[in-house]
Amino acid sequence: MTHCEPYRPLPDPDDGVRYEYGPFSVPRTRAPGETRSFEIVDPRAYPGTTRRVWVHTPGGHDSTVPAAVMVFNDGWWYLDPDGDVRGGTVLDNLADSGDVPPLVGVFVDPGVFPDAENPKNRNVEYDADDGRYGDFLATEVLPRVAEMHSLADDPSGRGICGGSSGGDAAFTAAWQRPDVFRKVITFNASFAQMPDGNPYPRQLAQGVDRPIRVFLHAAQRDLGWGRREMNWFAENLETAAALSRAGYDSRVVVGDGGHSPNHGGVLLPDALRWLWH
Incomplete structure (x- = not known):
C-alpha cells in the first residue's frame, strides 16, 4: 500500500534546525504511568560508582503480568517530561493507544x-x-527492576535506547548480549x-x-561533519x-x-512503533 507524505520544504543546511514534537510526545493519556526509583551503589561492574535508576511502569498494567522492557541510557535526561526525549510520556501514550505492548521503561543514569x-x-x-555494560544491565539492574514488576524473559521483548555515547552503549549492549537485548535505538551515536x-x-x-x-538516527551537521577523521555523521x-x-x-x-x-526525541514514538511492529 502506498503512503502519501505531505510536502515539506528542505530545511536550511545549518546547525540551527529544530524539529517540532508530535502528539505522542505530550501528555494525552487518561492513565499515566507510575515512576519509582532506586540507587545502585558500588556495583560489581563499576566499583566505587553510584547511580540512580528510574522505573516507569504503564498505567493500569498488572505488575504480576510479565512485560516487555525498554532500557534508556542517560536516565533522567531521557525520562524528564520537560526534556528533549520525554520517554515516560511517550511510553504512556503508545501503551494507551495500543501501538506497542505495555513497556516497562528503565532509565539508567551513568555512574559517578x-x-x-x-x-x-x-x-x-x-x-x-566490550560486554561490561550489557552484563551490568543484565545482572545488576534488571534483577532489581524485576522485584518491582514482572519482566518478560524473551530477549526479543527487550530493547535499549541511547543517544551520543549512550547510543554506543545501546548498540554495544545488544551486540554483546543479544541473549538479553534484541531491539536497539541509537540517536546521533x-x-x-x-x-x-x-x-x-x-x-x-x-x-x-x-x-x-536496529533503528539508527544520524544528523547531517553532527560533530566533525565534513572531516576525514572523527566524523560522527x-x-x-x-x-x-x-x-x-x-x-x-x-x-x-537522517x-x-x-x-x-x-530530533531523536521527536522520532522516539515512531522508532518504538517500528521496533515492535
Whole structure:
C-alpha cells in the first residue's frame, strides 16, 4: 500500500534546525504511568560508582503480568517530561493507544564517583566496545527492576535506547548480549569516539551476525561533519550501510542540524512503533 507524505520544504543546511514534537510526545493519556526509583551503589561492574535508576511502569498494567522492557541510557535526561526525549510520556501514550505492548521503561543514569575531582564515568561505561555494560544491565539492574514488576524473559521483548555515547552503549549492549537485548535505538551515536575506533562496520563486513533489530538516527551537521577523521555523521552512515549490506532488519533516519537530542526525541514514538511492529 502506498503512503502519501505531505510536502515539506528542505530545511536550511545549518546547525540551527529544530524539529517540532508530535502528539505522542505530550501528555494525552487518561492513565499515566507510575515512576519509582532506586540507587545502585558500588556495583560489581563499576566499583566505587553510584547511580540512580528510574522505573516507569504503564498505567493500569498488572505488575504480576510479565512485560516487555525498554532500557534508556542517560536516565533522567531521557525520562524528564520537560526534556528533549520525554520517554515516560511517550511510553504512556503508545501503551494507551495500543501501538506497542505495555513497556516497562528503565532509565539508567551513568555512574559517578561521588567524591572524585572528575566524578563522571559516562564515557568509560558508554564508549567501550566490550560486554561490561550489557552484563551490568543484565545482572545488576534488571534483577532489581524485576522485584518491582514482572519482566518478560524473551530477549526479543527487550530493547535499549541511547543517544551520543549512550547510543554506543545501546548498540554495544545488544551486540554483546543479544541473549538479553534484541531491539536497539541509537540517536546521533558517538561511534567515532570509541577508544579503538568504530568496530561495527568491520565486524559486520566480516560476517559477524547478531539477531538484533536496529533503528539508527544520524544528523547531517553532527560533530566533525565534513572531516576525514572523527566524523560522527559518517560513522553512523557507515554503520547503517554495513547493517544493510549484512541483511539486518534495520532502519536509518537522517536529519538536519547538529549534535542535539531534539530530533531523536521527536522520532522516539515512531522508532518504538517500528521496533515492535
